[in-house]
Amino acid sequence: MRRPLPRWISLAGVSVVIATGAYFLQQHLEYVKMHTIPAGLQAFDVNGPIPTCGRWKDTMPKTRDPAAYRLYINARKLWRSKIEWQLTRQEALSILHDVQGAVNQGDWGARALMAYFYRSGLGPLDKNHVLDPDADKLVEILRSAVAAGQAWGYYDLGVAHEHGYGGAAQDEQIAWAYYLKAAQLGSPEAQMTLASAYLKAERRDAEEAMVICAYRQGHGPAAYDLGISAKLRKDFKAALEYYQAGTRFGSEPSAAALMFIFDLEEWSSRGKQDQAALKELGILPDPERKSRYKQIDQALDINPDLKLTRLDQVLPLPPAELPAWKGIQDAIEPEPDGPPSY
Numbered sequence: 001m002r003r004p005l006p007r008w009i010s011l012a013g014v015s016v017v018i019a020t021g022a023y024f025l026q027q028h029l030e031y032v033k034m035h036t037i038p039a040g041l042q043a044f045d046v047n048g049p050i051p052t053c054g055r056w057k058d059t060m061p062k063t064r065d066p067a068a069y070r071l072y073i074n075a076r077k078l079w080r081s082k083i084e085w086q087l088t089r090q091e092a093l094s095i096l097h098d099v100q101g102a103v104n105q106g107d108w109g110a111r112a113l114m115a116y117f118y119r120s121g122l123g124p125l126d127k128n129h130v131l132d133p134d135a136d137k138l139v140e141i142l143r144s145a146v147a148a149g150q151a152w153g154y155y156d157l158g159v160a161h162e163h164g165y166g167g168a169a170q171d172e173q174i175a176w177a178y179y180l181k182a183a184q185l186g187s188p189e190a191q192m193t194l195a196s197a198y199l200k201a202e203r204r205d206a207e208e209a210m211v212i213c214a215y216r217q218g219h220g221p222a223a224y225d226l227g228i229s230a231k232l233r234k235d236f237k238a239a240l241e242y243y244q245a246g247t248r249f250g251s252e253p254s255a256a257a258l259m260f261i262f263d264l265e266e267w268s269s270r271g272k273q274d275q276a277a278l279k280e281l282g283i284l285p286d287p288e289r290k291s292r293y294k295q296i297d298q299a300l301d302i303n304p305d306l307k308l309t310r311l312d313q314v315l316p317l318p319p320a321e322l323p324a325w326k327g328i329q330d331a332i333e334p335e336p337d338g339p340p341s342y
Helices: 011-034 066-080 089-104 108-120 135-147 151-163 172-185 188-200 204-215 220-232 236-249 252-261 264-268 272-280 287-302
Strands: none
Touching: 066 089, 066 108, 089 108, 108 135, 135 151, 151 172, 151 188, 172 188, 188 204, 188 220, 204 220, 220 236, 220 252, 236 252, 236 272, 236 287, 252 287
16 A cells, blocks of 8 residues: 655655656766776776786887887987976977877877876976976877777876876776776786785785786886895895896886995994895995996986996996996997887
8 A cells, every 4th residue: 555645745846856866866877887997997806816917018019110219219318318397498399399290100109208298297397388287188198098908008097097187087996997907918007006005905925926027027116126125035135136127127216225235334334144144245335336326326317218228237236346337328228220119
């Protein structure tokens, strides 16, 4: 038997309630639809299986237009040649013009750099400011990278969803779904992000696995983290090797760590057990090694793009003897022969 409506509720009032309920139901359905994890992605479960190690280069095109690459790389070198506030307005305009030109010619490295400029702007001072941040244009580039299946695009779009800009709905579940996919495809940044989540969940094996995934791709921050972990375990041999690898990869903190290892004052502050363990590896205060790592540290602070692939030839770890040193240029990767690749 249906219960009658209370006398104090009018039919007009019921209509309003029904209409209001329908409105909020529609709003809820639109919210749920907007915040549904996109097809092809899955929710990240910090207690789930560890993702396989992908390689980001495998998600990039197999060929690269040499003219577009040269336009992009020369602009990037100019951008990295100084701290950004030191750029003149003409230099900033030249960088923007050439990067955009390489974008128009289809270079994905240029598109990634353009995405960075849309995130941060270009030219931090009134005298050299040439581009305002534009979150909508940033996310437009990221969505095109995701459509092309590129690992960096998945990671950066995850960041957009985590913070909710450029039309990307702010939703942590969606953000972490993008991070998971990016890590599977080989984004070192995403692999390190997942590692931090595993660390908070006290899954040390999973954390280390993700950091090693990034390390194997030449990711400087991963090498530095592994060096820190080895140092805390008092495994100084492993720590030195990770810091050296991190320096090769372009990690400024890794170069700084090695600089301090050979510093006399830092040496004097160490405990006797640590000093003894380092002596067994041939590590002693060494002003020349400290000076070389300091030069590298300063160069990487300005230009983290540097890849010091010849580091072991010009600045090997002890007990190897130091060869002659003409400067950091001796350690930098020479220009590659043949067609450019990603």
